[in-house]
Amino acid sequence: MIRPVTQLAGLKSMIDDIDRKICALLSADARQSMAQIGAQVGLSTSAVNDRLRRLSERGILRRMRADLDAAALGLPVTAFVWVALADAADEAGFRAAIAARPEVTACHHVTGPWSYLVQVRMGSLAAVEAFLGWLKAAGWIARSETMLALSTVVEPSFQLRE
């Protein structure tokens, strides 16, 4: 049998096609019963239960989360903020402070001319402005640029933090 590249390393994190399909099914709808999933992958309820337990134990299936309508919850604005850190900035402090803000939906250290890409979800443009003011006042950033999301073509699922 020929194995996909990801399985060649001989690690214990082996995933077969059934696991992959189960993950895809639960990605689309985590409320399906194990019996329903079993019917779609050709396994019994208990076999699905076993696989889910193993996927969780291995950390592949992290958790189930609700996908919410951010706008209906009063958060209609998505903004992307490019950040170049100040030379003297305490980078660990910046990271901790960013992670502590629940309106930050994503933050990556990135290649290129900017240090970080910060994605936020907010109630208003005024809130975006306040966030930028906070970033600046704290002395972390040398410069930044902000882009607002207009329409959305592919929408990532939204969760509240904290």
Added chain:
Amino acid sequence: MIRPVTQLAGLKSMIDDIDRKICALLSADARQSMAQIGAQVGLSTSAVNDRLRRLSERGILRRMRADLDAAALGLPVTAFVWVALADAADEAGFRAAIAARPEVTACHHVTGPWSYLVQVRMGSLAAVEAFLGWLKAAGWIARSETMLALSTVVEPSFQLRE
């Protein structure tokens, strides 16, 4: 009682603090039982069930989704691609083509010098390169810039698409 701004419009999309807390709880862990949620918000199981049904009907609670370890599934690379569309580009065609690609985890029309921000999750840098080649070959883009995610400070949950 003083209501938040979002409730002043008199729309039927009224959310009270209990709904908000339920949403937050399910955002963190959608596998809690209704009894557990009820204990945390001070409601009976059936009241929680009612509220969940109403939140779903109103479209506020969209669905439950699994949060997966993308790296363990063979998708360790996150890239952000800024796209400026070609003048003659068929924008609707671009959107449809982007939406059809499962490796695209987010795509927004944005303000600023770029037209679109496309976020992709891939198995390798070669795959990123192939994606950029596809974008270019299709004739949609005038220019683009790609930034790779290095470390991650705040990680959005990951789902497989399709």
Added chain:
DNA sequence: ATCAAAACCGGAAATATTCCGTGTCGCCCC
């Protein structure tokens, strides 16, 4: 070919969800 570990299955027990019927509260309209 053989053996041990891993994975699967069906059925029983434990939990969870859903579906009533009923009661209370607030609000609007007589």
Added chain:
DNA sequence: GGGGCGACACGGAATATTTCCGGTTTTGAT
């Protein structure tokens, strides 16, 4: 002031689902 109505909440019964367990089959290594 007094219905009447709709929205919510509750407890309990009826379903449905998950979890556990013992036994069998498959898989992989030697």
